[in-house]
Amino acid sequence: MDNKQLAKQFFENLFVDNDKAYEVLADDIRVNWPGFGMDDIVGKESLRKFLDEGGPDRVLNLNIHNLIEEGDTVIADGRIITEKDGKEETSHFADVYKIKEGKIGSLSSYMVFDKSKEK
Numbered sequence: 001m002d003n004k005q006l007a008k009q010f011f012e013n014l015f016v017d018n019d020k021a022y023e024v025l026a027d028d029i030r031v032n033w034p035g036f037g038m039d040d041i042v043g044k045e046s047l048r049k050f051l052d053e054g055g056p057d058r059v060l061n062l063n064i065h066n067l068i069e070e071g072d073t074v075i076a077d078g079r080i081i082t083e084k085d086g087k088e089e090t091s092h093f094a095d096v097y098k099i100k101e102g103k104i105g106s107l108s109s110y111m112v113f114d115k116s117k118e119k
Contacts, residue, residue: 007074026103056082090114
């Protein structure tokens with residue numbers, strides 16, 4: 001599996017088939033959402049717990065605009081529509097994946113919540 005396929009397997013399956021999403025992550029993965037004022041989440045199980053407790057209930061739509069690979073770095077950007085507690089939320093994102101030893105070793109996810117429909 002090439003680096004783009006690793007990233008694609010993760011983001012296409014997150015909140016859809018989490019076991020398939022998490023199988024491409026390194027056990028010691030480091031994840032952050034810069035700009036949210038939080039510490040890195042370290043470890044696959046810590047990430048799973050964080051997303052299970054605070055993530056959406058399901059993905060309604062995912063559009064990837066670009067998927068770019070340069071060496072061990074993959075960048076994906078696009079839009080995702082999710083649902084949590086019956087409420088839809090649209091986010092625009094750019095994710096930077098660093099691959100090490102055939103697994104995703106780190107992820108920085110830059111997210112902007114779509115406020116265009118709010119008055």
